[in-house]
Amino acid sequence: xxxxxxxxxxxxxxxxxxxxxxxxxxxxxxxxxxxxxxxxxxxxxxxxxxxxxxxxxxxxxxxxxxxxxxxxxxxxxxxxxxxxxxxxxxxxxxxxxxxxxxxxxxxxxxxxxxxxxxxxxxxxxxxxxxxxxxxxxxxxxxxxxxxxxxxxxxxxxxxxxxxxxxxxxxxxxxxxxxxxxxxxxxxxxxxxxxxxxxxxxxxxxxxxxxxxxxxxxxxxxxxxxxxxxxxxxxxxxxxxxxxxxxxxxxxxxxxxxxxxxxxxxxxxxxxxxxxxxxxxxxxxxxxxxxxxxxxxxxxxxxxxxxxxxxxx
Amino acid sequence: xxxxxxxxxxxxxxxxxxxxxxxxxxxxxxxxxxxxxxxxxxxxxxxxxxxxxxxxxxxxxxxxxxxxxxxxxxxxxxxxxxxxxxxxxxxxxxxxxxxxxxxxxxxxxxxxxxxxxxxxxxxxxxxxxxxxxxxxxxxxxxxxxxxxxxxxxxxxxxxxxxxxxxxxxxxxxxxxxxxxxxxxxxxxxxxxxxxxxxxxxxxxxxxxxxxxxxxxxxxxxxxxxxxxxxxxxxxxxxxxxxxxxxxxxxxxxxxxxxxxxxxxxxxxxxxxxxxxxxxxxxxxxxxxxxxxxxxxxxxxxxxxxxxxxxxxxxxxxxxxxxxxxxxxxxxxxxxxxxxxxxxxxxxxxxxxxxxxxxxxxxxx
Numbered sequence: 001x002x003x004x005x006x007x008x009x010x011x012x013x014x015x016x017x018x019x020x021x022x023x024x025x026x027x028x029x030x031x032x033x034x035x036x037x038x039x040x041x042x043x044x045x046x047x048x049x050x051x052x053x054x055x056x057x058x059x060x061x062x063x064x065x066x067x068x069x070x071x072x073x074x075x076x077x078x079x080x081x082x083x084x085x086x087x088x089x090x091x092x093x094x095x096x097x098x099x100x101x102x103x104x105x106x107x108x109x110x111x112x113x114x115x116x117x118x119x120x121x122x123x124x125x126x127x128x129x130x131x132x133x134x135x136x137x138x139x140x141x142x143x144x145x146x147x148x149x150x151x152x153x154x155x156x157x158x159x160x161x162x163x164x165x166x167x168x169x170x171x172x173x174x175x176x177x178x179x180x181x182x183x184x185x186x187x188x189x190x191x192x193x194x195x196x197x198x199x200x201x202x203x204x205x206x207x208x209x210x211x212x213x214x215x216x217x218x219x220x221x222x223x224x225x226x227x228x229x230x231x232x233x234x235x236x237x238x239x240x241x242x243x244x245x246x247x248x249x250x251x252x253x254x255x256x257x258x259x260x261x262x263x264x265x266x267x268x269x270x271x272x273x274x275x276x277x278x279x280x281x282x283x284x285x286x287x288x289x290x291x292x293x294x295x296x297x298x299x300x301x302x303x304x305x306x307x308x309x310x311x312x
Numbered sequence: 313x314x315x316x317x318x319x320x321x322x323x324x325x326x327x328x329x330x331x332x333x334x335x336x337x338x339x340x341x342x343x344x345x346x347x348x349x350x351x352x353x354x355x356x357x358x359x360x361x362x363x364x365x366x367x368x369x370x371x372x373x374x375x376x377x378x379x380x381x382x383x384x385x386x387x388x389x390x391x392x393x394x395x396x397x398x399x400x401x402x403x404x405x406x407x408x409x410x411x412x413x414x415x416x417x418x419x420x421x422x423x424x425x426x427x428x429x430x431x432x433x434x435x436x437x438x439x440x441x442x443x444x445x446x447x448x449x450x451x452x453x454x455x456x457x458x459x460x461x462x463x464x465x466x467x468x469x470x471x472x473x474x475x476x477x478x479x480x481x482x483x484x485x486x487x488x489x490x491x492x493x494x495x496x497x498x499x500x501x502x503x504x505x506x507x508x509x510x511x512x513x514x515x516x517x518x519x520x521x522x523x524x525x526x527x528x529x530x531x532x533x534x535x536x537x538x539x540x541x542x543x544x545x546x547x548x549x550x551x552x553x554x555x556x557x558x559x560x561x562x563x564x565x566x567x568x569x570x571x572x573x574x575x576x577x578x579x580x581x582x583x584x585x586x587x588x589x590x591x592x593x594x595x596x597x598x599x600x601x602x603x604x605x606x607x608x609x610x611x612x613x614x615x616x617x618x619x620x621x622x623x624x625x626x627x628x629x630x631x632x633x634x635x636x637x638x639x640x641x642x643x644x645x646x647x648x649x650x651x652x653x654x655x656x657x658x659x660x661x662x663x664x665x666x667x668x669x670x671x672x673x674x675x676x
Contacts, residue, residue: 029513029517031513031514032511032513033513033517033518034514035514036514036518040518051537082536082537141416142412142417142433144416145415145429145430145433145434146412146433146434146437147434147437149434150437150441153651153655155608156651156654156658157647157651158608158611158612158615158650158654160612160615161612161615161627161631161647161650162631162647164631164635165631165635165640165643168635168638169457169458169459172457241524244524244525247526248528251529252526252528255619267529267532268532270532271532271535271536276533276536279532279533280533283526283529286525286529287526290524290525290526291521291525
């Protein structure tokens with residue numbers, strides 16, 4: 001160790017070189033997430049063996065004596081398992097995405113597209129409705145006092161519970177397909193956007209608002225130049241919540257009436273026909289879609305922030 | 313009086329004049345009552361324009377008298393309401409709007425009056441939504457399977473209290489059990505995550521991801537594992553409430569200030585002591601935030617999980633079967649009970665929050 005130079009961390013204890021890749025990985029987030037994911041997969045396999053064992057041991061006992069290795073192999077490859085193993089689910093997903101044409105009714109991509117289209121339609125309408133409501137609430141005291149409590153109260157109505165009613169009632173007047181599910185998605189996504197944008201439109205510093213008043217700015221100008229830009233971070237955060245809620249709404253909208261297409265319909269038909277692997281593959285597909293949609297909103301947020309000159 | 317209010321008052325007055333003329337010309341049954349209501353509305357509109365100070369009382373009384381007249385006249389006119397009826401509806405609605413607007417513009421003297429006003433404005437707004445619903449649905453004779461009028465829903469609710477109570481008991485067994493287990497385990501895992509920083513880095517991003525996923529999709533799986541009765545619904549509620557509680561509690565445990573934590577170190581407080589005396593109380597606002605979110609999620613989860621198989625009682629079961637039988641008024645009665653129960657649950661959690669976190673800036 002020479003004087004006038006700071007030692008490397010750990011230099012005095014006989015440790016050579018800088019931190020290697022492995023320790024950097026374990027100290028950061030990526031390593032921890034990988035370890036937790038690996039642990040989840042291990043627990044999943046153990047759970048599959050444990051939960052499928054009763055039925056598997058019965059099946060094998062009918063064929064004669066069996067070893068533990070055979071039992072484990074049977075539990076992990078049952079046709080109708082209580083808990084499918086990860087590789088079974090992965091194989092099913094591969095079979096229904098890459099193994100069939102995307103336009104066939106057995107393709108997961110086809111069903112995912114149907115759910116995605118109603119999710120996106122409902123999300124767009126819900127966001128627009130939420131923004132319009134928020135602008136009204138911020139600019140009109142009457143609407144603020146009368147409408148805002150009802151916007152909050154509207155969320156105590158379990159819309160997912162009345163999804164069947166909305167689908168059936170709209171079907172009775174001839175509106176089927178995308179629109180009823182989009183209505184449910186709209187209802188679920190307008191609330192986070194409305195509440196978030198109200199908060200955002202009210203978030204500018206009072207000193208900035210005063211400055212605009214000294215410039216004799218009209219309410220529309222204040223909105224365009226001050227309130228709206230400061231509301232954008234709140235808008236994007238709410239949009240992430242809103243798009244996840246829209247997806248849930250679209251899936252639940254497909255479930256109650258025995259719809260034939262969409263991820264919710266696949267969940268339902270899997271549960272009716274005891275096709276557990278189908279249920280899990282639809283669930284994983286829905287989760288992946290949710291993650292991708294939220295990620296895309298996040299990307300949009302980053303893009304807009306950079307364009308506006310904000311710091312990450 | 314502001315320009316907007318005078319515009320509203322003049323429009324209301326004009327609509328009332330037209331309605332009185334039409335009703336007088338038509339002369340159908342109940343015409344005198346409607347004409348009288350119309351004249352009251354004209355008087356209120358005129359009074360509001362001439363003496364703005366009287367707007368509140370005048371518009372309030374006239375609007376509600378108009379609503380009363382319209383509702384009474386509905387019995388004979390269901391499905392064939394004439395133009396005079398509709399003009400009177402428009403006039404009453406505009407006058408009610410004027411009433412709400414004037415109320416919202418009042419700056420009350422004392423804090424108690426302000427709270428009263430904050431309660432009154434949304435209540436009147438909501439009341440008029442219900443009134444307009446009733447008048448429009450019965451006036452246009454909308455088929456009851458499409459949208460039943462509130463009066464029919466009320467009748468159904470009052471006559472099926474037995475069924476509704478049994479459904480409520482079944483669903484709330486699942487809600488309360490799942491809520492307690494889910495929030496409790498989320499809380500305990502959060503303390504574990506706080507103790508082991510490796511877990512925080514690994515588990516929290518996954519927790520954030522999972523809370524965005526459509527958890528209701530696990531309902532068929534839970535029914536398969538736990539059977540048809542309420543334990544499977546409780547299991548769905550546990551999964552739904554676990555992650556928001558985890559994420560919020562971890563955020564809350566980081567909320568205690570640096571100076572306060574240093575102070576505990578100067579007192580040689582161990583991990584447990586500083587957890588119990590400083591970090592948990594400081595985390596309470598976040599914990600209650602999660603508890604409030606979870607109260608709505610728990611109810612939704614239990615009801616939706618019941619779509620997938622339940623013994624012949626339960627709110628979700630009742631909703632899906634009554635939809636199949638096209639008894640939409642029973643569905644709405646069930647929804648009303650669910651909304652009221654959910655609001656009550658949320659209110660209880662909010663009051664508990666106020667009792668435990670009275671020190672937080674948002675209450676001062």
